[in-house]
Amino acid sequence: MCIRDRGLSGLNAASRNLDVIGHNIANANTTGMKASRANFSAMYANSIGIVGSNADTGGGLGTTVNSVTQQFTQGNIENTGFALDVAINGSGFYPMSMPDGTRAYTRSGSFNMDSTGNIVTAEGAKLLGYATDAKGQRVTSALAPLNLATSQVVNAKQSTAITAEFTLDAKAEVAATAVPRTPVTTYGTTFKAYDAQGLEVPVGLYFSKTANNQWDVYTSVNGAAPTATGTSVSFDANGTLTAGGSQTLALSSPNGTFNVSLDLSKSKQVNAEFAVVDLQQDGYTTGRMINMTIGQDGVVTASYSNGQTLAAGQIALTNFRNVQGLGVTGNGYWLETQASGQALDGVPGSGSFGVLQAGSLEQANVDLTAELVDMMTAQRAYQANAQTIKTQDQILSTAVNLR
Numbered sequence: 001m002c003i004r005d006r007g008l009s010g011l012n013a014a015s016r017n018l019d020v021i022g023h024n025i026a027n028a029n030t031t032g033m034k035a036s037r038a039n040f041s042a043m044y045a046n047s048i049g050i051v052g053s054n055a056d057t058g059g060g061l062g063t064t065v066n067s068v069t070q071q072f073t074q075g076n077i078e079n080t081g082f083a084l085d086v087a088i089n090g091s092g093f094y095p096m097s098m099p100d101g102t103r104a105y106t107r108s109g110s111f112n113m114d115s116t117g118n119i120v121t122a123e124g125a126k127l128l129g130y131a132t133d134a135k136g137q138r139v140t141s142a143l144a145p146l147n148l149a150t151s152q153v154v155n156a157k158q159s160t161a162i163t164a165e166f167t168l169d170a171k172a173e174v175a176a177t178a179v180p181r182t183p184v185t186t187y188g189t190t191f192k193a194y195d196a197q198g199l200e201v202p203v204g205l206y207f208s209k210t211a212n213n214q215w216d217v218y219t220s221v222n223g224a225a226p227t228a229t230g231t232s233v234s235f236d237a238n239g240t241l242t243a244g245g246s247q248t249l250a251l252s253s254p255n256g257t258f259n260v261s262l263d264l265s266k267s268k269q270v271n272a273e274f275a276v277v278d279l280q281q282d283g284y285t286t287g288r289m290i291n292m293t294i295g296q297d298g299v300v301t302a303s304y305s306n307g308q309t310l311a312a313g314q315i316a317l318t319n320f321r322n323v324q325g326l327g328v329t330g331n332g333y334w335l336e337t338q339a340s341g342q343a344l345d346g347v348p349g350s351g352s353f354g355v356l357q358a359g360s361l362e363q364a365n366v367d368l369t370a371e372l373v374d375m376m377t378a379q380r381a382y383q384a385n386a387q388t389i390k391t392q393d394q395i396l397s398t399a400v401n402l403r
Contacts, residue, residue, distance in 0.1 A: 009062030010385030013040055016065045017378045024366045025375075032107030032332055033364035034070045035371075041066040072323050075107075075365040077357055084111040084119065086294055087362040090354015092317035093334065095345065096125040097145055103343070104333040105318055105326070109361060117148045123331055129298065129315045130347070136299040136311035143345060146300065146313045150289050154304045156198025158258060159283030162191075162249070165266040167275045168207060168215060170239065175208045184208050184218050184226045187274045191281065193260060195253040198285035198306075203251065205262075207233070213269060217244065221251055239269040284308060294358040298348040317353045319344045 017038040027033040040063050077087045086109035088094070093105035104125065111127060114120045119127040126145035130138045168187065175182040188206030195201060204220030213235040218226040233244035245265035251258055260281070287306030294300050298315035320326060325339025336343050348356045 006062035006388065008385075008389065009064060010388070011382060013038075013063045013065050014378050014382035014385060016068075018375065018382065020068055021371055021375045021378060024371050025368065028364055028366040028368055028371075030108075030332065030364050031110050031361050032075070033366065034072055034075075034107065035364070035366045036068050036070050038065050039067045039069060040064070069324055070328070071365060073365050075362045077360050078363055079360050081359050083292055083294070083359060084113065085109060085359055085361045086111065086315070087357045087360040088317065088348075088354050089357050089362075092319050092346075092348070092353045095128040095143060095316055095318045095343070096121065096333070097128055098333075099124045104329065104335055105343075106333050107362060108332045109356075113148060113150070117150050119146045119148065125333075127315065129300075129313045132299065132311045132314050134310045136295075136297075136301070136314065138314060138347075143316055146315065148289070148292060148300065148302060148312050152289060154284075154287040154306060154308050154310065156194060156196065156286045156306075157283050158196040159193035159201070159251070159260050159281045161261045161263070162193070162279075162281045163263045163266075164205065164279045165277040166207070166264070166268075167272055167277060168209075168233075168235075168267065168269045169274045170269050170271045172209050172274075174211060176210070182208070187215075188218070189276045189279065190220075191279055193251055193281055194283035194285055195251075195255050195258060197255055199253045199255060200285065201251050201253050203249070207274075213237075217247065219249055222253075233264060233267065235269040241265060241267050241269075294356060296349060296355040296357070298356050314347055315356065316345055317348055319346070319352060 020036050020038045024035045042063055074089070077089060088107060088109065093107060094109065096104050096106055098104050106121070106125075108121070111119050111121060114124075121127075128143040129146040131140045131144065133139055172187065173182060175184070184206050185204070187208070188204060190202060190204045193201040193203050202222055204226060206218040206220070206226050207215040208218060210216050210232065214232055216232045217229045219229055220226040229247060229249065231244055231247050234242050236242050241264065245263065245267070247262040247264065249260050249262050251260055266278070284306045287304030287308055289302045290305050291303040292300060292312070293303070294315065298317070300312045300315065301309050302312045303309050320336070320343065321341035322339060325337055325341065327335035327337045327340075329335055346353050348354065
């Protein structure tokens with residue numbers, strides 16, 4: 001093999017290297033893109049089967065690009081504020097169900113929702129994950145497309161328990177002897193309970209002092225005048241509740257009557273103005289989905305108009321023993337191959353898997369400065385190899401013209 005052939009191998013290798021560098025630079029703004037690198041190796045006669053007296057012993061046959069590998073290092077994470085933009089911080093790939101039913105994998109977390117509630121990419125690939133219960137606990141180990149039932153209605157829940165904490169004013173006068181008489185509604189508050197169909201039931205809860213350290217309890221339902229419940233609350237000399245901490249209230253709506261338990265056990269009597277410290281009830285009206293969030297563990301939580309939150313599934317991640325063995329396909333997808341090993345599915349934050357960062361995207365891990373330096377180096381190599389060919393031509397021309 002002559003110098004010209006060695007130079008041609010160098011030109012081919014340098015050209016291939018420039019292709020790789022150009023690809024990296026062109027995709028510097030591609031979400032989740034991983035930079036590639038051309039790997040060179042020297043060629044010798046015995047490496048291509050030329051041995052014996054015909055072997056070229058001139059120091060080698062040139063160079064070749066023996067592989068192009070991708071660099072699976074972490075890209076910068078940039079905040080976007082869009083709920084369905086999800087970056088992987090660490091190792092792992094999103095498992096996707098492609099439109100043709102095959103499985104592919106990506107690092108690009110730029111998702112949207114289709115008309116049926118599936119979380120999809122711009123190419124229509126469906127994000128895979130695990131079904132969960134309402135609290136986000138996995139109920140299956142099988143991967144399936146994640147679907148957010150945006151039209152789903154959370155049914156109403158009838159109020160069954162009310163927990164209230166008040167501080168009653170120890171300085172208050174006995175209502176019956178006060179001048180003027182203390183109105184029943186002076187010490188109390190209002191809130192909403194719900195019947196089985198989610199209809200609001202306005203409730204007023206009031207206290208009227210009947211003796212030192214003793215108060216009668218009154219309720220008002222649906223705007224009616226307050227009526228005594230027939231029970232009272234009592235406090236000891238330290239202001240600690242001693243009686244009346246657990247009561248039952250009768251409520252009504254157009255759909256009928258129902259009872260709720262009232263827990264006042266944390267209430268106190270102190271030398272301070274009347275105050276509502278805490279008031280909670282366990283009912284709610286019908287709700288529709290208004291928002292969604294994705295946690296670091298991949299659990300997708302839907303928020304509803306009635307204040308309820310329910311888990312809607314958990315995003316899965318997949319890893320491989322040899323990520324360099326993955327098959328590269330278009331639009332930022334990789335395919336499982338024999339060289340990559342079998343897909344290892346799991347959830348974010350477990351084992352070797354990274355965590356998710358919602359409202360963000362992983363940028364390409366392309367270092368533009370380094371790529372431009374590599375491009376200049378590759379250009380010089382291309383020029384040097386071209387010069388070797390030119391030199392060989394000049395030598396041959398001189399030899400031909402010898403007389």
